[in-house]
Amino acid sequence: MIKMIMHGCNGKMGQVITNICKEDPEIEIVAGIDPYNGVQNEYPVFADIAECKLDADVVVDFAAASAVDALLDYCVARKMPVVLCTTGLSEEQIARVETVSREIPVLKSANMSLGINMLLDLLQKAASILAPAGFDMEIVEKHHNQKVDAPSGTALALADSINEALENAYAYQYDRTQERKKREKYEIGIQAVRGGSIVGEHEVIFAGMDEVIEFKHTAYSKAIFGKGAVEAAKFLAGRCAGRYEMSDVIAAR
Numbered sequence: 001m002i003k004m005i006m007h008g009c010n011g012k013m014g015q016v017i018t019n020i021c022k023e024d025p026e027i028e029i030v031a032g033i034d035p036y037n038g039v040q041n042e043y044p045v046f047a048d049i050a051e052c053k054l055d056a057d058v059v060v061d062f063a064a065a066s067a068v069d070a071l072l073d074y075c076v077a078r079k080m081p082v083v084l085c086t087t088g089l090s091e092e093q094i095a096r097v098e099t100v101s102r103e104i105p106v107l108k109s110a111n112m113s114l115g116i117n118m119l120l121d122l123l124q125k126a127a128s129i130l131a132p133a134g135f136d137m138e139i140v141e142k143h144h145n146q147k148v149d150a151p152s153g154t155a156l157a158l159a160d161s162i163n164e165a166l167e168n169a170y171a172y173q174y175d176r177t178q179e180r181k182k183r184e185k186y187e188i189g190i191q192a193v194r195g196g197s198i199v200g201e202h203e204v205i206f207a208g209m210d211e212v213i214e215f216k217h218t219a220y221s222k223a224i225f226g227k228g229a230v231e232a233a234k235f236l237a238g239r240c241a242g243r244y245e246m247s248d249v250i251a252a253r
Contacts, residue, residue: 023072112228
């Protein structure tokens with residue numbers, strides 16, 4: 001059985017993953033890390049990750065960007081694989097993730113769902129056909145009113161996937177209200193909506209002359225992200241050092 005540490009165990013996603021692991025005979029949470037102690041768990045919880053001395057095969061992270069630096073220090077020191085799901089990382093943190101992956105296995109994904117990762121591939125093909133034909137590209141993402149980062153990591157991943165197919169020739173436009181001018185040809189618009197209890201909705205619009213093509217993914221429950229994170233943990237445990245993606249998990253199934 002794979003032994004796992006849940007970083008951010010008392011948050012919403014941490015509790016979703018806790019419940020998933022209870023029903024999964026292949027993986028067990030042996031410890032949790034969270035400064036908030038208002039939740040009762042069946043495993044020990046440490047406020048500071050440095051205090052956790054228990055043996056484990058992998059760490060799954062769904063915490064805050066501010067806690068990622070200490071998490072990476074811990075995993076490097078203990079040569080422990082980490083599934084990094086927290087979004088909103090700074091450029092410096094993203095660069096450090098790449099550096100750390102030379103020493104330990106790191107799987108980082110802005111979105112853990114199978115559907116989103118399939119959509120990333122579909123968008124590359126669509127962009128390679130439609131963008132040269134003059135189609136404008138816009139991304140609209142919607143999340144609950146408690147989400148801090150905007151745009152979402154998933155929206156940026158969708159934009160990056162499109163831009164990769166176009167040799168990164170397009171700029172990103174995040175807020176049209178700041179510039180009173182017509183749309184540029186070589187740009188990808190990204191707009192964020194925050195409200196209510198929306199779990200996650202991402203719409204990619206290809207708008208041409210007299211026709212519009214839309215790709216849309218809607219998440220109705222956080223369980224899809226939690227299940228993906230658990231499958232990623234199973235995949236990553238025992239792997240060699242390196243930088244892994246959710247696409248690697250899917251390819252290995």
